[in-house]
Amino acid sequence: MLEFRDIVTPVDCLVTETTTLQEAVEIFMEKKWNLLPVTDLERNLLGVFTRSGLYQMILEGNPLETAIQPYIKKEARSIRIDTPYNEIEQAVKTSQVGTGVVLDEQDKVIGLLTKTEMVLALLKSANTLKEQLETILQHSNIGVLMTDGSQQMIYANEAFAKISGRTVASIMSRKLGDIFPGLLNGDDMPHHYEKFKSILHVSSYETVNHEEGKILLFQDISELEKMAEELETVKKLKLTIETTLEYAYDGILMTDEKNRITMVSPPMLELFSLEKNEVLHKPVEQVLPQLKLGNVFQSEMAEVSDFNEMNGIRYIVNRIPIKKDGKVIGAIGKVMFRQLNEVSELFKRLQKAENKASFFHEQLQKSESARFTWDHIFSKDPYMEKLKKSAAKAAKGRSTVLIRGESGTGKELFAHAIHNSSARSERKFIVVNCAAIPEDLLESEFFGYEEGAFTGAKLRGKIGKFDLANGGTLFLDEIGDMSLSLQAKLLRVLQEREFYRVGGNVRVKVDVRIIAATNRNLEEMVRQGKFREDLYYRLNVISLNIPPLRDRVQDVEYLIMELMKELNSMLGTSITGIASSAKTALLRYEWPGNVRELRNVLERAMTFAEHGKIQAEDLPDYLLSPLTEQISLAEDAELGAIRKALSQTNGNKAKAAKLLGISRSGLYEKIKKYQLSV
Structure with a gap:
């Protein structure tokens, strides 16, 4: 549909009463307009300055710096941008003015409308409609013929050529009766045209010469015949289903989209002492409410009922929705009641097995173990192969290992593999991400706490990661993000092999091997006083540097x-x-x-x-x-989003993480990455 805005010439210059003759001449030369809308500084229309006014000023010998104000026509034809299109079309037809001023909804000048632009726009719209119509006809399955007033053919599409077996070239510009004799015999009512196996629709239209032309539409009925065959197949399928229901071992019924019964098996009728004519086409809630088939129309999910009883016979109902295009269009109710005792016993055994499997799965989930070996670290690089051999040798001892490398290089894989090839491989492998746990919770996570150690503490206290890893390996990921106070306590554990729980006064002795990892420059952090020098040397016994x-x-x-x-x-x-x-x-x-x-x-x-x-x-x-530009833009956008979320939540990290759609640990990592102070 042609929009009014599409045919308006925008006015992007400001012409006021103080505009000079020279300025007006320059605008006329640049824009090639017939008139200039004159407005105040708020773009309210005051009048128009026409080319005739321009010529008059020049003929009267006005200097170029003369203001145009005396030559402005106050009576200006204007039209609002929200005027209906048919009113605009009528106005253009009747107006004696060649150009009109267009105002917006606030009556501010925004453009000009000329008769020429209107005509060109209508011509373009007509051509577009013509092309669209031709495209539709060329891709339609309906054959189309068109004649002029003398029944000479002026149009035929490919669909008709296919239906008739003639080429379009052999049809065009010939008399309809010469190549298809008898085609127009009879009235204009749709009728079966056997020769082309089609339904023929004939209509008349008035040509530009006021003669009567014909439009003939041929609808191929071979598709209808195919549909009839499919309908016959559906009938056979329905008969098959009815026969299946008749001899079904269990009770079965089917309902339509209104949950009315459409089919029912004899065992179902026997169980509930019903006759077929009492059930068919009745709402299932009315005759068999105990089946509760309406449930699947709400849940759209198959379900199985609990055990029910009818006349001393126990049964269960399997409710199954019938769906089409994601919408429930019916339901199947299958009632199992024959030999249900055996089925019940089977269910009990299955439930017992599921409970046992669930128990073992829960125990397995509780256990902590390393999942990766050296075979999971893929590399053909000589240095990496040498590094793997060095790490495998280090795994045999009990010394602390420090794994260094950028994020994503596989530091955790090395830690898992070291544990799995060590003498502690049968014991637990506990992972602690020092950057993912809030600083105020790190100490209790590491060492656990006693009952009542702080508000919110569990009644029986909690054991920490060192307790869990006793006899095994504790992997401290992102060790460089640990606070100085916790670094001191960690150093004591490494040296003395003992610690105190939060709120406790009993020394707990442990035998834990430490594997640490970081992507930060610990040496620079030591120089800056952000990492304890004594802890650095205690961790850096065996150092593995994974290259990017x-x-x-x-x-x-x-x-x-x-x-x-x-x-x-x-x-x-x-x-x-x-x-x-x-x-x-x-x-x-x-x-x-x-x-x-x-x-x-x-x-x-x-x-x-x-x-x-x-x-x-x-x-x-x-x-x-270009990679650097892309990465920089992405990081700038991410940093801006994090700052905005923290500002909106007044620094609450949990709320900010929820607002950003990431985990709280992920937010902590990004805060560290961009060194944000919050």
């Missing part, structure tokens, strides 16, 4: 292939490779998020891939554009 992925370029392609195998199994995909353009993008990228980022990118790409191979379009946009 950008320094292991030859590993990227190897990791891609290995991770794809793992992700195919996890995602259930069947991705066999990667297109060269996608591989080039992956190999040239710097991978600031290291292996973790590479895995996430591959998981996304394999989820989106539709052709058996990862294509460039399956990768995130930032991989396909």
Whole structure:
């Protein structure tokens, strides 16, 4: 639909009563308009300055710096932008003025409307409608023929050519009666045209010469015949279902979208002592309310009832919704009552097995164990292979290990593998992320607390991570984010192998091996007084420095292939490779998020891939554009969002994390990353 705004010429200059002759001439030369709307500084219309006024000023010899005010016409034709289109069209037809001033809803000048623009816009709209109509006709399944007043054919679409078996070229410009004799015999009512296996619709129209032309529409009935065949198949299917119900072992009934009974089996009628004519086409709530089939119309989920009883016979009801396009259009009620004692016993055994499985699963969840070995660390880089061998040797002892490297390089994988290849592999492996736990809770998490140690403490107290890891390994991730006060207490545990619980006065002795990890420069933190020097030397007994992925370029392609195998199994995909353009993008990228980022990118790409191979379009946009600019923009946006959320919640981190849609631990990591003071 043509919009009024589309044909308005915007007025982007300001012409007032003080505008000079020179300024007016310059605007006329630049804009090529027939008149200039004159307004005050608030763009309220005062009149118009026309070309004739301009010529008059020049003929009277006015200097160029003369104001146009005396030559302004106060009677200006204006029209509001919200005027209905048909009124505008009528106004243009009857107006003696070639150009009108357009006002907005507040009666401010916004543009000009000329008759020429209106005509051109209408012509463009008509051409557009013509093209749209031709497109519809060319892609329609209905055959179309059109004749002029002398029954000479002026239009035929491809659908008609297909129906008639004639080409469009062989039809055009010929008399309808010459190539299709008898086609127009009879009245204009729709009728069956056997020759083309179609329903023929004939209508008349008035040509530009005021003659009567014909439009013929042919609806192919082969599709209707196919529908009739499908209907016959449905009838046979209904007969099959009715026969199945007749001989069903259990009671079965079906209802429609209004929950009225449409089919019922004899066993169902026998169980409830009913006759078929008492049940069919009746609301199920009226004749069999005990089945509660209406439940599935609300829940849209299949369900099984508890045991019920009828005339001393126990039964259960399986309620199943029938869905179409996501909407429940009926329900099936299956009543099981024959040999239900055996079924009941089976249910009891199944329940006992499920309870036992649930118990073992709960126990397994409670246990803490390392999940990764050296085989999970994929690399072909010589330095990484040497690092794995060094770490495997270090695993045999009991010395503290400090793992260093950027985020996403696999520090936790190394920690798991060290524990699994140590003498403590059968004992617990406890992970503590020092950056994810609020500082005021870290001490109680590490050492536990006694009953009543503080407000909100559990009645029986709580054991800490050192207690849980006794005899095993405690992995301290992001050790560089630990407060100085807690660093002192950790140092004591490392030296004395004992500690006090929060609120307690009894020394607790433990045998724990410490593996620590950080992505921060501990040496610089020691110099700045942010990390205890004595703790640093106590942790840095064996140091493993994992290089970032950008320094292991030859590993990227190897990791891609290995991770794809793992992700195919996890995602259930069947991705066999990667297109060269996608591989080039992956190999040239710097991978600031290291292996973790590479895995996430591959998981996304394999989820989106539709052709058996990862294509460039399956990768995130930032991989396909200048990287530094993209990363900077993303980080700026993230930092701005975090600051706004903290401001809106007055510094409440839990509320801010909820507002941002991330976990509280994730928010703490980002606060550390951007060194925000909150």
